[in-house]
Amino acid sequence: MLTDKLRAIFQKSGQPGGEDKAQGLYRVQGPGSLSRHAQKQAAPEARSSRGLEQFFFNLRGSVGLTILDLAVPNQDNISFLTNLGHKLYTADLIGCLDDAFGQNPADQLNSGRIEYFLRNILDYPPDTFDAVLLWDGLQFMGPALLAATIERLHEIMRPDAYLLAFVTSNEKVTEVPAHTFRIVDNKNILIIERGMRVSGQVFNNRNIEKLFGKFQSVKFFLTRESLREVIVRR
Numbered sequence: 589m590l591t592d593k594l595r596a597i598f599q600k601s602g603q604p605g606g607e608d609k610a611q612g613l614y615r616v617q618g619p620g621s622l623s624r625h626a627q628k629q630a631a632p633e634a635r636s637s638r639g640l641e642q643f644f645f646n647l648r649g650s651v652g653l654t655i656l657d658l659a660v661p662n663q664d665n666i667s668f669l670t671n672l673g674h675k676l677y678t679a680d681l682i683g684c685l686d687d688a689f690g691q692n693p694a695d696q697l698n699s700g701r702i703e704y705f706l707r708n709i710l711d712y713p714p715d716t717f718d719a720v721l722l723w724d725g726l727q728f729m730g731p732a733l734l735a736a737t738i739e740r741l742h743e744i745m746r747p748d749a750y751l752l753a754f755v756t757s758n759e760k761v762t763e764v765p766a767h768t769f770r771i772v773d774n775k776n777i778l779i780i781e782r783g784m785r786v787s788g789q790v791f792n793n794r795n796i797e798k799l800f801g802k803f804q805s806v807k808f809f810l811t812r813e814s815l816r817e818v819i820v821r822r
Contacts, residue, residue: 637777638809639817643719643752644774646819653718656744658709658725664770664778665721677712681725682766682782684709689733693786696730706736712744720745722753723769724815729788734799742802742822749822751803754815755791762787791816 647653651673657665658681669676688705689695696702720741729737741751756764763784770778793816797806800820809817 634772634776634778635811636775637811637817639752639754639811639819640771640777641775642807642809642819643721643750646750646821647719650718654716655719655721656712656717657721659721659723659769660782662768662770664772668771668773677717679709681709681723682728682785685725685728691786693730693788696733696788699732702733702736705733706740710737710740710744714743715746716744718746718749720749720751721769722751724754724767726753727755727764727787727791728766728785731789734788738799739802745822747822748804751818751820751822753818753820754811755796755818756787757810757814757816759790759792 653674655669655674655676657669657676657678659665659678660680660683661678666676666678684705688701688708689698722741726734726737745751754767754769758764764787766782766785768778768780768782770780772778793808796808796816796818800806804821806821807819809819811817
């Protein structure tokens with residue numbers, strides 16, 4: 589069972605550079621959140637994702653890449669990415685947000701808590717990752733935390749690495765749904781709602797481009813769930 593596998597990995601998590609003898613190709617880092625965030629939802633349907641398709645198109649022909657998946661650890665993503673021959677590190681970004689800041693956005697201004705969050709989820713050497721699946725976690729960060737997180741991601745990604753993120757396209761809402769993302773194949777995805785959360789700030793194409801100003805390029809795709817899919821090149 590996945591839960592049993594993850595329990596074993598949580599006891600042996602570590603930094604890139606060594607393989608876990610029990611699993612070999614992936615590690616879990618940060619708070620275990622499989623049960624904490626589980627919610628009863630209607631069975632989701634897979635749908636196509638232009639952003640996901642572009643993400644894997646950019647990685648085509650490569651094996652042995654080091655990828656960071658910041659979703660709730662799930663067997664779909666683990667199996668798909670490791671079966672491509674890549675080395676996977678995974679952590680629940682939203683679970684780590686709750687661990688560091690609780691539900692109070694004002695706590696995201698605390699520099700000590702920000703550093704604690706970054707140590708929990710992005711404590712890797714520079715130039716570690718060839719690709720990052722960031723998913724929808726940016727939506728729940730205030731400006732100070734968001735800037736620190738993007739700066740750390742820039743440090744730990746290698747030149748020409750790619751990042752995939754999702755943000756709401758509705759600029760008037762103060763709460764947005766958090767999601768679990770499960771990869772079906774290189775063009776299709778399951779998106780499962782995990783409940784509503786306070787939005788950290790408004791996102792539009794212009795401020796997203798400014799946010800990733802140190803990166804080479806930013807590309808947008810609009811989806812039927814009113815989410816922007818964002819592909820960023822380091």
